Amino acid sequence: xxxxxxxxxxxxxxxxxxxxxxxxxxxxxxxxxxxxxxxxxxxxxxxxxxxxxxxxxxxxxxxxxxxxxxxxxxxxxxxxxxxxxxxxxxxxxxxxxxxxxxxxxxxxxxxxxxxxxxxxxxxxxxxxxxxxxxxxxxxxxxxxxxxxxxxxxxxxxxxxxxxxxxxxxxxxxxxxxxxxxxxxxxxxxxxxxxxxxxxxxxxxxxxxxxxxxxxxxxx
Numbered sequence: 001x002x003x004x005x006x007x008x009x010x011x012x013x014x015x016x017x018x019x020x021x022x023x024x025x026x027x028x029x030x031x032x033x034x035x036x037x038x039x040x041x042x043x044x045x046x047x048x049x050x051x052x053x054x055x056x057x058x059x060x061x062x063x064x065x066x067x068x069x070x071x072x073x074x075x076x077x078x079x080x081x082x083x084x085x086x087x088x089x090x091x092x093x094x095x096x097x098x099x100x101x102x103x104x105x106x107x108x109x110x111x112x113x114x115x116x117x118x119x120x121x122x123x124x125x126x127x128x129x130x131x132x133x134x135x136x137x138x139x140x141x142x143x144x145x146x147x148x149x150x151x152x153x154x155x156x157x158x159x160x161x162x163x164x165x166x167x168x169x170x171x172x173x174x175x176x177x178x179x180x181x182x183x184x185x186x187x188x189x190x191x192x193x194x195x196x197x198x199x200x201x202x203x204x205x206x207x208x209x210x211x212x213x214x215x216x217x218x219x
Contacts, residue, residue: 137214170217
């Protein structure tokens with residue numbers, strides 16, 4: 001009887017050990033599957049780094065997408081407010097924070113993956129979305145100054161395009177108001193007088209939709 005009880009205890013230990021190993025194997029397999037799914041969802045696309053001078057796409061930009069020797073796949077499309085475009089076979093593409101050259105590479109890789117052999121893709125901006133900064137206050141021609149496509153715009157350039165400072169301008173206290181993607185506004189005070197007298201004029205680069213206010217100087 002004592003021998004039988006010992007045998008049963010031994011079998012219970014073996015069963016528990018086997019069950020534990022099985023659970024560990026199942027967990028490991030599930031973890032592997034999860035990692036594989038995550039890797040597949042990432043797309044494994046190799047996107048080149050953007051240069052600081054490259055044009056970053058914006059909503060309402062109108063693009064022409066062409067694939068060499070595939071005329072029926074040429075499309076003229078507008079970037080949506082959600083920063084998407086849609087193309088034959090590959091569907092929707094997220095273009096947020098991407099440049100024209102980066103988008104070309106993304107499209108090329110997506111077509112090359114499943115549909116075409118070594119496709120040559122060209123993306124052209126047919127019409128740029130309206131881009132401007134507002135210059136108001138003590139300048140000769142307060143206005144919305146167009147933001148040049150594919151290049152930046154400095155504070156002094158924007159003021160010059162608004163007719164320059166008038167005689168009442170307080171050049172030492174120019175205000176720049178900038179609103180970020182979350183709708184939060186920040187205002188910076190810039191001494192434009194010093195910018196005019198130094199080599200640092202390019203340090204204050206503006207962004208699209210900035211508001212430049214030149215206050216009146218009180219004597």
